[in-house]
Amino acid sequence: xxxxxxxxxxxxxxxxxxxxxxxxxxxxxxxxxxxxxxxxxxxxxxxxxxxxxxxxxxxxxxxxxxxxxxxxxxxxxxxxxxxxxxxxxxxxxxxxxxxxxxxxxxxxxxxxxxxxxxxxxxxxxxxxxxxxxxxxxxxxxxxxxxxxxxxxxxxxxxxxxxxxxxxxxxxxxxxxxxxxxx
Ligand code: IMP
Numbered sequence: 001x002x003x004x005x006x007x008x009x010x011x012x013x014x015x016x017x018x019x020x021x022x023x024x025x026x027x028x029x030x031x032x033x034x035x036x037x038x039x040x041x042x043x044x045x046x047x048x049x050x051x052x053x054x055x056x057x058x059x060x061x062x063x064x065x066x067x068x069x070x071x072x073x074x075x076x077x078x079x080x081x082x083x084x085x086x087x088x089x090x091x092x093x094x095x096x097x098x099x100x101x102x103x104x105x106x107x108x109x110x111x112x113x114x115x116x117x118x119x120x121x122x123x124x125x126x127x128x129x130x131x132x133x134x135x136x137x138x139x140x141x142x143x144x145x146x147x148x149x150x151x152x153x154x155x156x157x158x159x160x161x162x163x164x165x166x167x168x169x170x171x172x173x174x175x176x177x178x179x180x181x182x
Contacts, residue, residue: 004176009152010145010169015127016050018144022125023054025142026095030057036092038085038114040106041065042164043099046156047127047144051097062087068106077105077136079113089117098126099156102149103135111138128152128169151177 037059039048052059065083094114101107107124114122125142132149153159154166159176
């Protein structure tokens with residue numbers, strides 16, 4: 001697997017240090033309030049696990065799986081729900097936990113969808129954001145790192161379902177895309 005990776009973009013310790021800061025900011029903002037974390041499967045599992053365990057605010061957790069119609073790896077913004085939430089959002093403070101915001105189309109749709117369910121508030125925390133790839137302006141309250149518009153893997157993010165368990169964020173070597181690796 002080592003040969004498939006081009007470079008490490010964010011190390012495990014950099015990610016951990018940033019998660020400490022994000023958790024402190026979330027705790028300060030939601031002090032004394034009830035909070036529902038909504039993870040977007042599957043990429044957000046690592047962020048959800050590590051961010052939620054840093055919070056002192058009592059939280060509940062729920063999960064959603066969505067699929068974006070589009071060609072290849074490009075998101076179209078037309079989203080289908082594969083797994084819906086179990087929680088009733090009425091009157092809840094909701095924090096969507098995301099791995100990465102790329103074009104922003106999926107998240108933009110998700111925000112509209114969850115807001116229409118009567119939540120008291122809906123905000124977003126994402127580990128990564130690619131500002132150069134943004135197609136829509138989405139208000140993301142908590143951002144771990146702004147990164148270049150490169151395809152990254154690790155820490156929950158996959159390429160063809162591989163690399164999710166890497167403890168860091170890295171970029172893939174070109175031969176992986178060309179079908180000779182992975
Ligand atoms: P968006 O609608 O373009 O913002 O798509 C966001 C989704 O695309 C993320 O939740 C990821 O599943 C996937 N994605 C976008 N960029 C990457 C990447 O660099 N690596 C792995 N998955 C990515």
